[in-house]
Structures are given as structure tokens and as C-alpha cells.
Amino acid sequence: VEVLLTSGDRSSHSTNAWIWAVATRETIATLDLDGLDPTLIQDSADTLNLYIATLPAGQTDFSILGGFGDLLDSVDGTGIVVVGTIPANVQETAAAGIDVRKFAPAAISGETGADQDLPRLEEGDVYGLSDEVDPDGILATITDLQGTSSTDGTGIGTRQYLQPGNVIAAEYLFRKLESYGLEVHYEDFISPEGTLASNIVAEIPGRDDSAIYGVMAHFDSIAETFAIAPGADDNATGVAAALEIARILSGYELEHPVHIIFVNAEETGIVGSRYFAASAVRNQVPYEGIFNLDSIGSARQGQLVWLNSDSTSEWMMALMIRINEAYGLGQDIQARVNPQIVADDNRLREQGFESILVARELFGTSPYHHTSGDTLENMSVPNTTSATQLVLLTIASLVIP
Numbered sequence: 088v089e090v091l092l093t094s095g096d097r098s099s100h101s102t103n104a105w106i107w108a109v110a111t112r113e114t115i116a117t118l119d120l121d122g123l124d125p126t127l128i129q130d131s132a133d134t135l136n137l138y139i140a141t142l143p144a145g146q147t148d149f150s151i152l153g154g155f156g157d158l159l160d161s162v163d164g165t166g167i168v169v170v171g172t173i174p175a176n177v178q179e180t181a182a183a184g185i186d187v188r189k190f191a192p193a194a195i196s197g198e199t200g201a202d203q204d205l206p207r208l209e210e211g212d213v214y215g216l217s218d219e220v221d222p223d224g225i226l227a228t229i230t231d232l233q234g235t236s237s238t239d240g241t242g243i244g245t246r247q248y249l250q251p252g253n254v255i256a257a258e259y260l261f262r263k264l265e266s267y268g269l270e271v272h273y274e275d276f277i278s279p280e281g282t283l284a285s286n287i288v289a290e291i292p293g294r295d296d297s298a299i300y301g302v303m304a305h306f307d308s309i310a311e312t313f314a315i316a317p318g319a320d321d322n323a324t325g326v327a328a329a330l331e332i333a334r335i336l337s338g339y340e341l342e343h344p345v346h347i348i349f350v351n352a353e354e355t356g357i358v359g360s361r362y363f364a365a366s367a368v369r370n371q372v373p374y375e376g377i378f379n380l381d382s383i384g385s386a387r388q389g390q391l392v393w394l395n396s397d398s399t400s401e402w403m404m405a406l407m408i409r410i411n412e413a414y415g416l417g418q419d420i421q422a423r424v425n426p427q428i429v430a431d432d433n434r435l436r437e438q439g440f441e442s443i444l445v446a447r448e449l450f451g452t453s454p455y456h457h458t459s460g461d462t463l464e465n466m467s468v469p470n471t472t473s474a475t476q477l478v479l480l481t482i483a484s485l486v487i488p
């Protein structure tokens with residue numbers, strides 16, 4: 088592993104004795120492989136169709152994989168499998184006791200690993216952070232998410248969780264977060280239809296990890312036709328904001344860690360955030376407050392921002408109102424404690440994590456949401472930018488000494 092890390096790479100999967108890694112020819116040429124015995128498994132950096140399958144304890148016979156996919160390599164009971172269609176259906180492998188995980192994409196050579204000399208974020212820096220929010224970066228992310236995940240030739244993508252574009256988007260987000268020097272991992276779960284779906288979690292480090300804050304956004308989309316669900320406002324805007332916040336805060340030494348959490352399969356039953364919350368409880372992650380950004384780019388209602396929570400997280404709404412006033416951000420904030428408004432943040436509160444919804448459109452009000460018309464021209468990049476500034480400054484105020 089050390090050999091990889093010194094080159095700025097990381098393993099994509101490792102067992103006790105072996106490492107599987109995706110690396111360019113240039114990287115391999117620079118590695119000091121003295122005493123190591125590398126084997127080329129696949130002459131391509133394409134990881135979209137790769138999964139890791141682990142057989143039940145003690146078993147090493149991969150014939151029980153059946154028609155799941157082709158075994159590329161294995162170490163004892165763990166193998167790399169290439170599947171024909173993504174997202175892979177893992178219903179039968181799960182029934183056979185086989186654990187399947189998504190193979191992580193290629194590392195971005197030379198960019199992983201934390202910078203040691205980051206400036207410490209202080210109270211006096213908070214206001215200036217709003218100038219660091221880059222509307223062009225937000226525009227680029229929304230353009231990428233609504234467009235490049237297309238696999239059907241329409242030029243408009245889909246991130247619906249049963250579609251290939253969903254896995255393409257997951258890899259895109261994984262690599263974006265990693266390009267900021269962050270630790271990133273997939274959190275896999277089985278969807279109600281039996282496919283393997285992934286949440287993506289990145290960690291911005293902080294000096295005191297007894298309290299951690301979070302920014303959450305669902306990255307899946309939906310429309311009547313699953314293959315044409317661009318989901319620009321719902322919710323490429325929330326994703327773009329969270330990426331900007333990750334990019335900016337990763338340039339500072341923070342008092343507390345901030346986690347960037349992209350959840351999957353929100354649009355049908357709010358599934359991914361339920362898995363996220365359950366695993367955070369299991370791992371006893373000390374989340375003090377998680378901001379769920381969902382559809383923050385509406386062009387229809389000026390600077391209106393809806394916040395929603397229950398009584399446990401009213402302090403987060405009060406803080407956002409205070410930050411908006413203190414820094415003159417000009418947002419028209421409407422705060423509610425309304426259990427009828429249901430989004431990913433409800434799943435967090437159900438598990439005891441304080442969290443709030445941040446939205447410019449509530450579910451069911453936009454004429455574009457959940458249609459093929461939820462595209463860039465029907466939303467506002469400046470409004471996404473100003474909502475991003477409000478959330479960024481609020482979180483920054485929580486992670487200064």
C-alpha cells in the first residue's frame with residue numbers, strides 16, 4: 088500500500104496479502120516494485136462494470152457465482168467480477184450468501200492524501216468564503232450530471248437508480264471528491280429491486296472528531312421515462328452545492344470534520360439515506376448536525392429558501408437565519424417544523440441524528456420536477472450559488488475554533 092500512496096494512488100480493494108489497484112501505465116512505471124510481484128488483470132482503467140464478490144466464509148469455489156458475471160481474478164474467497172449490465176442485480180448472489188460490493192474507480196494519481204500545510208479556518212475567514220463559491224463550477228457539475236450520464240443517445244442523462252447512468256454518476260462523484268484530496272468510500276446496499284446501489288461518503292478532516300457535521304444530497308433522479316430524467320434542480324443542484332462546499336472546506340484546517348454524503352435511491356421510497364443512517368448508528372459516528380440539500384436551484388420564487396426540521400434540530404434553522412442576517416446574504420428564509428414534509432433528513436432524524444431540509448422548492452410544487460423538463464434552462468445557477476453560500480457559511484461557523 089505504501090508504494091501506491093507515495094505515488095498518490097490508493098488500492099481499489101485489498102485483502103491481507105494482495106492489493107487490487109487501478110493505475111495508469113505512467114504510474115506503474117514510476118512505482119518502486121522491488122520485491123513485489125504485480126499481475127496485470129485488465130488492460131483498461133474502466134471500472135464501471137467491476138464488482139467485488141466475497142464467498143461465504145471458508146468457500147473458494149467461484150462456480151456458485153452462476154451467471155452473475157465473469158471472474159477476472161480471485162484471492163482465496165474474494166474475487167473481481169465483471170458484469171454485463173449495471174447496476175448489477177445481486178438478489179441471487181445475496182441469497183447464496185455471497186457479499187457483493189462496487190469496485191472503486193481509478194484513483195486520481197498524485198492528488199490523494201491530505202495537504203499538511205492548510206491554513207486554519209478562523210472566524211474572520213467565514214464571510215470571505217462566500218467569494219470562493221464558483222458559479223462556473225456549479226454550472227459545470229449540473230451540466231455534467233444532466234448530460235454525460237446518458238447512455239441512450241438522447242443527450243439527456245438519467246441517474247434513476249436502476250439505470251446505468253446512476254452508476255456512472257456515482258463514479259463521477261467519487262472521483263470529484265477524491266480530486267479534492269479527500270478520503271472517499273462507497274456505502275453499498277441492495278435496492279428493493281435487488282440491484283446493488285451505492286451511497287458515496289467523503290471525509291474532510293478536522294482537529295476534534297468528537298463532533299462531526301454533514302452535508303447530504305441525493306444524487307439519483309426520476310421522471311416518467313426512467314431513461315430521460317435529467318434531474319437538474321432535483322437534485323443536481325444539491326449535489327453541486329455539496330461538491331463546492333467540499334472543494335472549498337478541503338482547503339482549510341477545520342476544528343471539526345465535515346462529511347459530504349451523497350445518497351442514492353431517494354426518489355422511490357427514500358431508501359439510500361435509511362441505509363446511511365443505520366450504518367452511522369452502527370458505527371457510532373458522532374454527527375452533531377446534517378444539512379440535507381434537495382432542489383435548491385428554483386428560478387420561480389426569488390430568494391425563497393424553505394427549511395424544515397423537528398424540535399431537535401430547530402437550532403440548525405435558527406443558525407441559518409442568524410448567518411443570513413449577520414452576513415447580509417439576502418435569502419428569504421421560511422422555517423417550518425412540519426412532519427408532513429418528508430425527505431432524506433427525516434431518515435436521519437428517525438435514527439436520532441439532528442438534521443434539516445434546505446430547499447427552494449418543496450415536493451410536488453415545481454412543474455419541472457420528476458419530468459424530462461428538469462433541465463438547466465428551467466432553473467437558476469445564481470440561485471443555486473446563493474443557497475450554497477448560505478449553507479457553506481453556516482457550516483463554516485460550526486467548524487471554527
Ligand SMILES: [Zn+2]
Binds near residue numbers: 381
Ligand atoms: Zn429530490
